[in-house]
Amino acid sequence: MERIEVLKTYKIFIGGQFPRTESGRYYSLKLKNNMTVNVSLSSRKDFKNAVVSARGAFNAWSSRAAFNRGQILYRIAEMLEGRKEQFLEELKQLGYSAPKAKKEMEQCVDRLVYYAGWADKYQQLHSSVNPVATSHFNFSVPEPMGVVSIMADESTALLGLISVIAPCIVGGNTCIVLASENKPTCAITFAEVLATSDVPAGVINILTGNRKELHTHFSSHMDVNAVINSNSEKEFNKTIGENASLNVKRLFIWDKNWIDEKEQGPYFITDLQEIKTTWHPIENIGISGIKY
Amino acid sequence: MAKKEKKSLEFFTDWKYAPALESTDHIRLNKQYDLFINGKFVKPNSDKYYDTINPATEEKIARIADANAKDVDTAVKAAKTAYDKTWSKMPAKERAKYIFRIARLIQEKARELSVIETMNGGKAIRESRDIDIPLAANHFFYYAGWADKLEYAFPNRHPKSLGVAGQIIPWNFPLLMAAWKIAPALATGNTVVLKPAETTPLTCLKLAEIIQESGLPDGVVNIVTGFGPTGAAIVNHPLVNKVAFTGSTTVGKWIQKSIAGTDKKLTLELGGKAANIIFEDAPIDQAVEGIVNGIFFNQGHVCCAGSRLFVQESVADEVIHKLKNRLETLIVGDPMDKNTDIGAINSKMQLNKINEYIKIGLNDGADMYQSQCSIPKKGFFVKPTLFLNTSQSHRISQEEIFGPVLAIQTFRTIEEVIEKANNIPYGLSAGVWTDKGSRIFNMTQKLRAGVVWANTYNKFDPTSPFGGYKESGFGREGGLHGLMPYLKF
Structure with a gap:
């Protein structure tokens, strides 16, 4: 007799844990092998829980050395590379052709490595020492915005998600990500990668569910500092923009073709950074000055 | 050990200064100002005018046009035409020279502009x-020099101008805010429709004259005066590509909401409630000067004012004693007097708001201390005011008052003060006073605010990026970073 395959229950990822949605709701997704996956239909409460864990993780994550954040991103890439076969199979079940699946996986790993490398470099490109006219030392540096809510690209299972998470967290932010509604399984398997990659709990939280239902919550929560939608949805984006004004959230519509190699760069990192300027007086004694 | 008696100076005996009034006879002001559209002063379609006054005397200075939506439409269309036909096609180095000219003309007329700024504000x-x-x-x-060097500011990104920038500015630094808005917009190749605050239009209208004199092509800068609806018409005009606003958080949120779903780019520079933190090892006398400069500079009408004072418990008595003493030496009164430290509150409305907050502070149980100085009978004035024994939950410690009112709390540990300083929706600025270098770097990393002044306060410079975190807005003004909000890549 043929062996019966053990199927996986797809959960969501909050604060380093894998709960099912507190709402108990699900939506069904038919895979290419005719099996059905019952995906968590996350609720507003799941999102709120995720914000609490993202906020809780922010201080420690943003205080890590930039070098360390780079190492952790690189570690995610290593783990992902090691589990490539599993992802290729999952992508196939979501309707990807074999070459398309292969290309997406390679790009996912490469993009993580790319941003890992930026961890301790974008600061040098975007900082400045400002030659003020008074006797002060004055410098400006980028700092993370805080908690970012992200509605990932609908058209890709993993690349769109990674292309936004990577620049977000490499800069010290923490995030809550809504996976592609029709291709959610890879995002949750990716959470398993994250859970074994030294990413501290709460830095990345991944939900599955319905964008129509959740976009209002992703944009209106008062403890979220920035909101990104990677989908050009005119109506949703108007509501997202209006809700963003409730607490002056930074808003980004990143409707990009993530397969394009050009859609990566330090500006995705610095868009999610604040610029902080510090002043300090320079004493004015010893004015005989430098002579040699 | 017996407690040393603290000495206070008596300032009401022989400490009077003779008046040193700045003369006003050299300034040129018209009785009436029209709208500056397409290089000319034109009568408003609305046919409506309002009086602008001197808040120190409550006397009328001039009549100002009140632009309606049709006037704004004319101004935006002039800006669009100027952008399409002239400004976006002009070589950057020529663009720069016009901006340099404007800078020079302001320098030439600095004395006149200063007097008018004080009269009107x-x-x-x-x-x-x-x-x-x-x-x-x-x-x-500063920004003139950037015009032909943008490729160096953003290598490999091919920066391009946006089009028409709609800019709305507040009444606390009328000409300076106009400069903060117009200079980077022009340097990056955009054209401008700017609305000054309703109470302080005069120096902006003098700037319009300067712009005329500079020969800047018609329509590149348009200045429309008026109230809220004039601003709303600018924000909502379909030909406006960029909105830049400095003002209250309430209005900023309304603007952000209004442009939701459009492609308009937005910069907001909104309110603040800055923590000014005095550690026990701080140079106390300098810190006291910093506290005074932090909250009483420009009558406290400063979004980045150090309006929440945190003093470490071990030095609180000494700091507050010296602060009270210093308060008594501040000269409140005629802003045109060169000895005056604290001038007039900008408007009756703002005076009422400040007095309302003083009442709220008293009702909430905080202890008030005011300078014993006298204030003029006419005009809008408030005595410099301290509130002692306030806590985080007091409204005067949470809400922006925008006046010479300081809410004082004490703290014991560095953790406590970081927590309290950050626990507020605002994040524009902060001050830190300590002799310890490592503590300054610790604090500047932990404070969630766009500008941190260490052992100084309320310093500004064109090269220094300024702007907020959280509900204090987004985008930066000043420095290289201040170019970004006016460019697309």
Whole structure:
């Protein structure tokens, strides 16, 4: 007799844990092998829980050395590379052709490595020492915005998600990500990668569910500092923009073709950074000055 | 050990200064100002005018046009035409020269502009003369130089201008805010429709004259005066590509909401409630000067004012004693007097708001201390005010008052003060006073605010990026970072 395959229950990822949605709701997704996956239909409460864990993780994550954040991103890439076969199979079940699946996986790993490398470099490109006219030392540096809510690209299972998470967290932010509604399984398997990659709990939280239902919550929560939608949805984006004004959230519509190699760069990192300027007086004694 | 008696000076005996009034006879003002559209002063379609006054005397200075939506439409269309036909096609180095010219003209007319700024806004002439006007000129000078160097600012990104920038500015630094808005917009190749605050239009209209004199092509800068609806018409005009606003968080949120779903780019520079933190090892006398400069500069009409004072418990008695003493030496009164430290509150409305907050502070149980100085009978004035024994939950410790009112709390540990300083929706600025270098770097990393002044306060410079975290807005003004909000890549 043929062996019966053990199927996986797809959960969501909050604060380093894998709960099912507190709402108990699900939506069904038919895979290419005719099996059905019952995906968590996350609720507003799941999102709120995720914000609490993202906020809780922010201080420690943003205080890590930039070098360390780079190492952790690189570690995610290593783990992902090691589990490539599993992802290729999952992508196939979501309707990807074999070459398309292969290309997406390679790009996912490469993009993580790319941003890992930026961890301790974008600061040098975007900082400045400002030659003020008074006797002060004055410098400006980028700092993370805080908690970012992200509605990932609908058209890709993993690349769109990674292309936004990577620049977000490499800069010290923490995030809550809504996976592609029709291709959610890879995002949750990716959470398993994250859970074994030294990413501290709460830095990345991944939900599955319905964008129509959740976009209002992703944009209106008062403890979220920035909101990104990677989908050009005119109506949703108007509501997202209006809700963003409730607490002056930074808003980004990143409707990009993530397969394009050009859609990566330090500006995705610095868009999610604040610029902080510090002043300090320079004493004015010893004015005989430098002579040699 | 017996407690040493603290000495206070008596300032009401022989400490009077003779008046040193700045003369006003050299300034040129019209009785009536029209709208500056397409290089000319034109009568408003609305046919409506309102009076602008001197808040120190409540006397009328001039009649100002009140632009309606049709006027704004004319101005935006003029800006669009100027953008399409002239400004976007002009070589950047030529663009730069016009901006340099404007900077020079402001310098040439600095004295006149200072006097008008003080007459119309109520700020002490010492501040208009030494801070507002020179900084405004420097701002134009700084950004003029960027115009033909943008490729170096953003290598490989091919920066391009946006089009028409709609800009709305507040009444606390009228000409300086106009410079902060117009200079980077022009340097990056955009054209401008700017609305000054309703109470302080005069220096912006003088700037319009300067712009005329500079020969800047018609329509590149348009200045429309008016109230809220004029601003709303700018924000909502379909040909406006960029909105830049400095003002209250309430209005900023309304603007952000209004442009939701459009492609308009937005910069917001909104309110603040800055923590000014005094550690026990701080140079106390300098810190006291910093506290005074933090909250009483420009009558406290400063979004980045150090309006929440945190003093470490071990030095609180000494700091507050010295602060009270210092308060008594502040000269409150005629802003045109060169000795004056604190001038007039900008408007009756703002005076009422400040007095309302003083009542709220008293009702909430905080202890008030005010300078014993006398204030003029006419005009809008408030005595410099301290509130002692306030806590985080007091409204005067949470809400922006925008006046010379300081809420004072004490703290014991560095953790406690970081927590309290950050626990507020605002994040514009902060001050730190300590002799310890490592503590300054610790604090500047932990404080969630766009500008941190360490052992100094309320310093500004065209090269220094300024702007907020959280509900204090987004985008930066000043420096290389201040170019970004006016460019697309």
